Amino acid sequence: MTEDSARHDEAEQPPVDPDHTQEVDLSRTQEFGPPPGQTPLLPPQEPTPEPVRAAAWPDHPLAAPAYAAPSHSDSQGWNTGGHAGYAPQAPEHTAYATNPYAASAASSVRAPLAKRGPGWFGVFLIAGLAALLAGLGGGLLGGWLGSSDRFDGFDSGSTGPTPEPGPGATTRPEGSVASIAAKATPSVVTIRVEAADGDGTGSGWVLDDKGHIVTNNHVVSSAATKGKITVVLTNGKQTSATIVGRDVSYDLAVLKVDRTDLAPLPLGDSNAVVVGDPVIAVGAPLGLESTVTTGIVSALNRPVTPGEADDQSFINAIQTDAAINPGNSGGPLLDMQGRVIGINSAIARVAGNAIGGQSGNIGVGFAIPSAQVKITVDQLIRTGKAEHPIIGVLLDREYQGEGVRIATDSGDTPAVTPDGPAAKAGLKAGDVITAFEGRPMVDPDALVVAIRSKAVGSTVTLTVLRDGKSRDVKMVLQGRSD
Structure with missing residues (x-):
């Protein structure tokens, strides 16, 4: 059951x-x-x-x-490492220090026979300016x-x-x-x-x-x-x-x-x-x-x-x-x-x-x-858990006939839960559920799946067979968190 x-x-x-x-x-x-x-x-x-x-x-x-x-x-072969990104290298740049007046000066001034260098002070000055521009x-x-x-x-x-x-x-x-x-x-x-x-x-x-x-x-x-x-x-x-x-x-x-x-x-x-x-x-x-x-x-x-x-x-x-x-x-x-x-x-x-x-x-x-x-x-987002709709019955898994039969009472466990949706709708042990919302029910799993596809509080219609007579009953699904 x-x-x-x-x-x-x-x-x-x-x-x-x-x-x-x-x-x-x-x-x-x-x-x-x-x-x-x-x-x-x-x-x-x-x-x-x-x-x-x-x-x-x-x-x-x-x-x-x-x-x-x-x-x-x-x-x-599992790779547990992270995604490998890559960092491209920045292109190399060379800083150039130029004198815009050099060409015109050279064309207008006659070069001496012996060309003198800039001297140590000039070398240091040029090096400093180059470093500054490069930075x-x-x-x-x-x-x-x-x-x-x-x-x-x-x-x-x-x-x-x-x-x-x-x-x-x-x-x-x-x-x-x-x-x-x-x-x-x-x-x-x-x-x-x-x-x-x-x-x-x-x-x-x-x-x-x-x-x-x-x-x-x-x-x-x-x-x-x-x-x-x-x-x-x-x-x-x-x-x-x-x-x-x-x-x-x-x-x-x-x-x-x-x-x-x-x-x-x-x-x-x-x-x-x-x-x-x-x-x-x-x-x-x-x-x-x-x-x-x-x-x-x-x-x-x-x-x-x-x-x-x-x-x-x-x-x-x-x-x-x-x-x-x-x-x-x-x-x-x-x-x-x-x-x-x-x-x-x-x-x-x-x-x-x-x-x-x-x-x-x-x-x-x-x-x-x-x-x-x-x-x-x-x-799940609001409460961390889900609520499942139920009708409050135990199902007989050994039943081989048409539909899904509610089990018989066994010991202290009633087949129909007192005050549950099925009990309020008048269902009893031994009743056979042949359809849920007009869909034929062929086995217990099909009925469970059909019930769980609905929202808690939904009103559903079951077709129930008792003593050879079929009738439709309505019930409101209750919720339960497993």
């Missing part, structure tokens, strides 16, 4: 893989974070980018127990160089330059994939995590001008108590980040960086999305930052529950065929106006068809809808 908000029958849970990966079919999902099996590649160093090398993927290290995997070490010229040159921005990539301040849109923003038509990608990528970041149980990478995006970065919980959960989180911008500049709040059930987290000059991405309305809409996924798959892929919305309202036991997430997901791979976690899914309509969070894989316990893109990826992101992220 399981309560609709979180609890699950442990007997129904599959055994935990020793590598903390899960065997799932197309109805299940697998998290992805740092480059499975490939030595993660870093943003190109200035001024000349490094060539990309292909390699096998290792297991991704970066998540809570449901996602953890062997760690990457420096010996495997003055060097000071003016240094001031001019210091006040100019001609040395791209050289960070002389504490924050460094702000990433700029690529050439596609102006050289390609407005609304084209190239134009949207060029404008969006400066607002998408790579997230590096160093923790006791391993290092890894994921993706994130800029929410506002206050330094808030949105990503998946499983990307940063390993560093929640002890670890280091670094945000890498598209121009290679790095800044440390702290966790503002995170939530396992929605697989969302908010980070904070000490920068207020980053351009935020606009948030779109996932409720307006329809199947077939074109979409763009941006992130750092396999550590390859600023990667852009395209596809369509393949399906909506997919009940996705990645993770295991206490680390399970409940996502009323947008399904897409845009290529998503390990490392895309936390990156934005954009519509054709460049607005965030989802956060790339999971991929499906065929059991046994994986390399090193992880699979790559097979055209079935899942994103958390922006409608849910907006609600949860706002709560």
